Amino acid sequence: METSPADFKKSAVRAIADPRLQKALEAVYNGFYKNRLTAAAATDRWEEQREQGRAIKAHVIGNLDFYLDMLATNVEKNGGRVFFAADVADANAYVLDLAKARGVRTVIKSKSMVSEEMELNHALESVGIEPVETDLGEYIIQLAKEPPYHIIAPAIHKSKEQVADLLAEQSGGTRFERAEDLTRQAREQLRPAFQRADMGVTGVNFAVAESGSIVIVTNEGNGRMATSAPRIHVACMGMEKVIPSVRDLGLFLRILIRSATGQRISTYVSMINGPRKPQDEDGPDEFHLVIIDNGRRRLLADAALRESLYCIRCGACMNACPVYRKAGGHSYGSVYSGPIGAVVTPGMTGKKSANTLPFASSLCGACREACPVKIDLPRMLLELRRQAMEGGAEQPGDVAKLRDDGGGLKQGRDDRKSVQDVSTLAGKQREVSRPGKKSASLADRLMWKAWRFGMTGRGRFDAGARLGRIVLKPFSRRGWVRRGSPFLGGWTVSRDFPLPAERSFKSRWQKRMMGRGVPQ
Amino acid sequence: MSDRATFLSTIQRALGKLEGRPVPVAPSPESGLSVAPANLIREAALVRDAMARDAGPLLDALAETARKGSWVVTRAGTHEDAADAVADICRRTGISTALRSTEDIFERVPVDRTLASAGVSLKVMARLQGGAEDATGSARAALRQAAFTVEAGITGGDYAIAETGTLVVHPRRGLSRLISLAPPRHIAIIERGRVLPSLDELFILERETLLRGELPSSMNLISGPSRTGDIEATIVQGIHGPLEAYLVLVG
Numbered sequence: 117m118e119t120s121p122a123d124f125k126k127s128a129v130r131a132i133a134d135p136r137l138q139k140a141l142e143a144v145y146n147g148f149y150k151n152r153l154t155a156a157a158a159t160d161r162w163e164e165q166r167e168q169g170r171a172i173k174a175h176v177i178g179n180l181d182f183y184l185d186m187l188a189t190n191v192e193k194n195g196g197r198v199f200f201a202a203d204v205a206d207a208n209a210y211v212l213d214l215a216k217a218r219g220v221r222t223v224i225k226s227k228s229m230v231s232e233e234m235e236l237n238h239a240l241e242s243v244g245i246e247p248v249e250t251d252l253g254e255y256i257i258q259l260a261k262e263p264p265y266h267i268i269a270p271a272i273h274k275s276k277e278q279v280a281d282l283l284a285e286q287s288g289g290t291r292f293e294r295a296e297d298l299t300r301q302a303r304e305q306l307r308p309a310f311q312r313a314d315m316g317v318t319g320v321n322f323a324v325a326e327s328g329s330i331v332i333v334t335n336e337g338n339g340r341m342a343t344s345a346p347r348i349h350v351a352c353m354g355m356e357k358v359i360p361s362v363r364d365l366g367l368f369l370r371i372l373i374r375s376a377t378g379q380r381i382s383t384y385v386s387m388i389n390g391p392r393k394p395q396d397e398d399g400p401d402e403f404h405l406v407i408i409d410n411g412r413r414r415l416l417a418d419a420a421l422r423e424s425l426y427c428i429r430c431g432a433c434m435n436a437c438p439v440y441r442k443a444g445g446h447s448y449g450s451v452y453s454g455p456i457g458a459v460v461t462p463g464m465t466g467k468k469s470a471n472t473l474p475f476a477s478s479l480c481g482a483c484r485e486a487c488p489v490k491i492d493l494p495r496m497l498l499e500l501r502r503q504a505m506e507g508g509a510e511q512p513g514d515v516a517k518l519r520d521d522g523g524g525l526k527q528g529r530d531d532r533k534s535v536q537d538v539s540t541l542a543g544k545q546r547e548v549s550r551p552g553k554k555s556a557s558l559a560d561r562l563m564w565k566a567w568r569f570g571m572t573g574r575g576r577f578d579a580g581a582r583l584g585r586i587v588l589k590p591f592s593r594r595g596w597v598r599r600g601s602p603f604l605g606g607w608t609v610s611r612d613f614p615l616p617a618e619r620s621f622k623s624r625w626q627k628r629m630m631g632r633g634v635p636q
Numbered sequence: 637m638s639d640r641a642t643f644l645s646t647i648q649r650a651l652g653k654l655e656g657r658p659v660p661v662a663p664s665p666e667s668g669l670s671v672a673p674a675n676l677i678r679e680a681a682l683v684r685d686a687m688a689r690d691a692g693p694l695l696d697a698l699a700e701t702a703r704k705g706s707w708v709v710t711r712a713g714t715h716e717d718a719a720d721a722v723a724d725i726c727r728r729t730g731i732s733t734a735l736r737s738t739e740d741i742f743e744r745v746p747v748d749r750t751l752a753s754a755g756v757s758l759k760v761m762a763r764l765q766g767g768a769e770d771a772t773g774s775a776r777a778a779l780r781q782a783a784f785t786v787e788a789g790i791t792g793g794d795y796a797i798a799e800t801g802t803l804v805v806h807p808r809r810g811l812s813r814l815i816s817l818a819p820p821r822h823i824a825i826i827e828r829g830r831v832l833p834s835l836d837e838l839f840i841l842e843r844e845t846l847l848r849g850e851l852p853s854s855m856n857l858i859s860g861p862s863r864t865g866d867i868e869a870t871i872v873q874g875i876h877g878p879l880e881a882y883l884v885l886v887g
Contacts, residue, residue, distance in 0.1 A: 143869040168666045175664035181647045182658040188640055194851075200643035252875055253866035269866060276868050295870040303875055310818075310876070311784060326669060327846050337817055337862040337877025343854070344813035345780065355647070362843040363668020363676075366835035377865075380701070381800035381835075384877070385857035387842075393853045397761065397812035398779060409643065417650035 119449035121461060122469040124476050128443035140273045141441050144266065149435040151378020152486065159374060169371050170489040173426035176325075176358060180416065183325045183358045184407065190328025194390030196403035207408050208239040211317070211350055214404065215245055218348060220314040226334065226342040227251040228319030229267060229429060230352040232451045233410055236317065247317075248309040250338035252302055256282060265445035266453070267431040268376050273444065306338075316342030316400070320353035321428070322368055323405070326361050327389060330405065333373060335383045343388055349400035351388070355407050356425040368428065371488035375430040411464030420499045424459045426489045433483035433493060439476050448473060455483035455493045462500055474500035578620065585616040668839070673847050680844040683837045687829065694798045694831035695885055701801035705860040706873065707883040715744045718825055718886045722790065723750035725823055725882050731756060734788040735819065738762040738810030741792035745825055745886070759786065762810040783814035788821040789878075795841075796826045796883075799834035802859045803883065806852045816858060822878040824858075828887025 119127055131137050156162045176183050188198040201207035211234075215223065223240055225231060225247055237247040237258065249258040253270035257263065259282040264270030271279070276295060283301050284291035292298050318339055322331040330351050332339040343349050359368060365387075373382050392399030415421045434440045434454030445453040450461040450470065458473035474497045483493040570580045591601040597613040604613050645655045653659075663669035671679070687694070702709050710725070712718035722745075726734065736747065738761045751758050759782055783789065791811060795804040803824050807813040816822050832838050838857075845851050862877030873879060 140868070147865070147869045171666040172664055175667065178651065179658075179661045181644045181651065181653065182661050184647070185640075185644060185658045194853075198640070200639040202639075202643065202646070206639075250876065251866070252864045256866065269869065271866055272869065274867075279867050295867040296872050298867055299864060299872040299875055306876065307784070311780065326843075327851060329851075335862070336864050336875040338875075340813065340817050340856060341876050344817060355643075359667075360663060361668035361671075362846055363671065363836075363839050365842075366839045369835060380705070381802055381857070381859045383705075383859050383861070383863055387855040387857075389851050389853055389855075391853065393808075395809040396807060396853055397809065399807065399813050399853055407643070409646065413646050413650045416647065 119446060120469050121449040121473050123449060124447055124472045127447035131444040131447050132442055136275060137273055137444055141444055144435050145441055148377060152375055152432055155374040155378040165367055165371055166488055166490055169367055172364060173489050176360060177425045184355060186325040187323055187328060187358050191405050194328045196390045196405055198405045201406055201408045203410050204234045207234050207406050210406060212239060212243055215315060220245060222246045222313040223315045223317055224248050224250050224309055224313040224342050226318040226339040227254055228352055230319055230354050230408055231317060250306055252336060255302060259286060266434060267429055310341045310345050313346045315348040316346040317350045318342050320351050320357050323353055323358045324362055325358050329387050329389045332386045333382045337384055340384055340386050343386060344398055347400055348402045350404045352406045355409055355412055372428050372430050375432040375488040414466060415463045421463045421496055423491050424463060424496060426491055427456050430488055432486040436482040436486035438478060459493060459496045471504035581616045581620060588615055676843055679840050683840050687832055691829045695828050697798035698796050698831045699885055701798060702883050705801035707860050707881050709883050711885045715886060718884050719746045719750040721884045722747045722823055723754040726756050727754050731787045733757050733786045734790055735759045735782050735786040735815055736790035737815055739792040741825055779812060783818040786819050788823055789815040789819040790823045791816050793824050793826045796831045797835060797838055798831050800859055802857045804838060805856045807854055808852055817877050820879045823882040825884045
């Protein structure tokens with residue numbers, strides 16, 4: 117089921133027409149969305165903690181070289197190994213070489229979005245190693261051979277009946293009905309994998325620079341299994357996941373978990389500080405941390421998009437987004453969906469096909485309001501629309517003018533310099549980067565000129581509104597211009613247009629106020 | 637150039653910084669990194685004082701949040717009562733085999749005796765360890781097998797957290813990672829005076845441990861039984877970890 121971001125509209129139309137899917141998506145709203153609001157209201161100093169989290173992330177991302185260096189040094193001090201991967205090919209090569217060198221036959225995986233970026237399962241299978249997803253949702257979609265639907269709830273789109281079929285096929289027949297029994301069945305199916313696996317691959321929710329730790333948040337216990345039972349643990353993280361101090365974990369766990377599911381805390385939080393110590397009873401003999409870039413450098417280099425790297429992957433923006441809640445996760449055709457996906461997908465890949473995603477938003481601002489670190493997603497969606505219209509790549513001159521909100525670039529001069537460097541970097545890495553000044557068509561430009569002419573004079577505006585009513589009246593019904601009218605064809609495809617009123621507000625107001633004097 | 641140097645250079649170029657060894661930066665004032673070690677040690681001492689001073693109210697608060705987090709909570713007045721409570725849980729739920737950790741708490745809470753009289757066959761963690769090969773090879777396999785076959789794992793805990801209803805465990809000698817995870821039931825005992833107000837206090841103590849150079853290999857925060865909502869968003873208790881989690885509070 118390969119989909120591309122370019123097909124967003126088509127996929128979304130299909131999703132909207134699917135009543136079963138729409139019902140599943142309601143759960144996102146009724147569950148996660150409402151739970152987050154309740155949890156936020158019940159947390160002391162919630163707003164203050166969001167601000168604090170944002171400030172810490174801004175500082176770290178602005179000094180990412182320093183904090184990643186500190187992290188790597190401390191992981192190594194604890195006896196772990198660190199590999200820095202520029203792209204997914206590097207990351208996969210490292211994991212595969214390691215697995216082959218250690219004679220690994222089965223890999224158990226705990227939820228990791230980065231491993232989705234890597235398509236690690238596919239890579240492992242290609243060399244004859246069995247990957248087993250252990251998060252129940254991920255397991256279900258692995259059986260269904262689909263990508264995850266939602267960061268937090270990968271199989272939210274699957275009905276109980278579909279899950280029952282998938283699990284029954286795996287067990288050779290027994291088909292259960294209730295969610296409880298199905299969950300038990302999956303437990304039984306996955307237990308042997310935990311016992312036989314030689315390698316556990318996990319994601320990382322936070323990596324702590326000062327201690328060389330990684331922190332994994334789960335409810336199921338699969339993250340703990342993957343870091344307890346096998347002899348090798350490989351953790352994969354995007355380079356933005358680092359935070360400075362152990363002391364910051366209270367804050368970040370709180371805002372992450374409460375924004376993700378609305379729980380006070382997830383059932384399990386595991387802090388892993390390296391391989392097992394000699395005196396430990398169990399735990400992996402080896403700990404490897406793979407830190408991946410995979411295009412994040414492009415977000416880092418663009419001052420206008422940099423704050424997308426503050427993201428802690430809670431999924432709150434998706435749950436809040438009216439577009440995601442109708443179009444669904446698969447419509448985005450990318451690893452990351454929803455508002456944050458619509459920013460990072462074109463931002464990281466620079467692919468033209470992803471330029472549709474920033475337009476898949478009503479810019480209502482619900483995502484910004486939901487974000488635990490107050491990422492200004494609507495601003496970035498607009499910026500990406502601008503970049504898309506101008507040829508798909510950031511223009512050095514424009515980047516310099518854009519305001520950076522404190523992500524470590526304190527001096528404007530440095531800012532400008534960074535942009536110069538970026539442009540050389542971009543020249544090497546980007547296939548196409550054409551100047552986008554003249555990309556608007558002649559018709560577009562004429563239309564904007566006429567619009568401007570009409571909007572900038574009171575008399576012209578009023579005359580235009582009157583003319584509009586006269587022209588549209590024959591095509592309207594009960595005050596609305598509907599689909600299929602010869603005018604406003606594009607507009608009325610997805611919504612009706614109100615017929616301009618017989619008498620404008622201005623003229624009614626004037627009449628009402630006549631003789632009363634000017635209201636104070 | 638190493639993968640690390642190349643990677644860091646790329647980041648430095650993207651940030652518009654000079655390439656080379658990263659230049660140290662002053663920590664952000666919002667981050668815990670800005671708290672100097674001497675101050676942190678003072679903070680940690682205050683946390684311990686508060687943990688002792690407010691022991692009663694904190695234990696009450698824990699009982700409430702733990703129940704909300706789906707722990708089955710039992711309160712025991714004395715260590716003897718706690719041992720009886722553990723045996724009761726086994727009787728009630730039909731547990732006949734259990735694995736317990738080796739921790740200080742079991743010197744005070746005589747579960748070995750009460751479980752024997754309840755007819756539970758009890759394995760004790762450290763005794764599983766082989767000689768020279770320790771937790772590698774066959775000893776590891778035996779341990780893994782035990783954790784995957786017994787009906788309950790019984791542990792203490794280093795702290796509990798009132799804010800979140802959480803048990804804090806640092807796996808170490810005598811206390812495996814799997815004992816509180818693989819068996820279908822987990823029974824944990826926590827004493828009055830070990831309850832912290834919130835996650836923030838826990839991480840002050842953890843940072844102190846780090847600065848002393850004594851950070852253990854891992855830490856687990858456990859807040860009730862394992863659960864999932866992955867099938868039609870229905871919350872089901874018991875997926876990869878325990879189906880049921882029992883918390884016995886002493887004092």
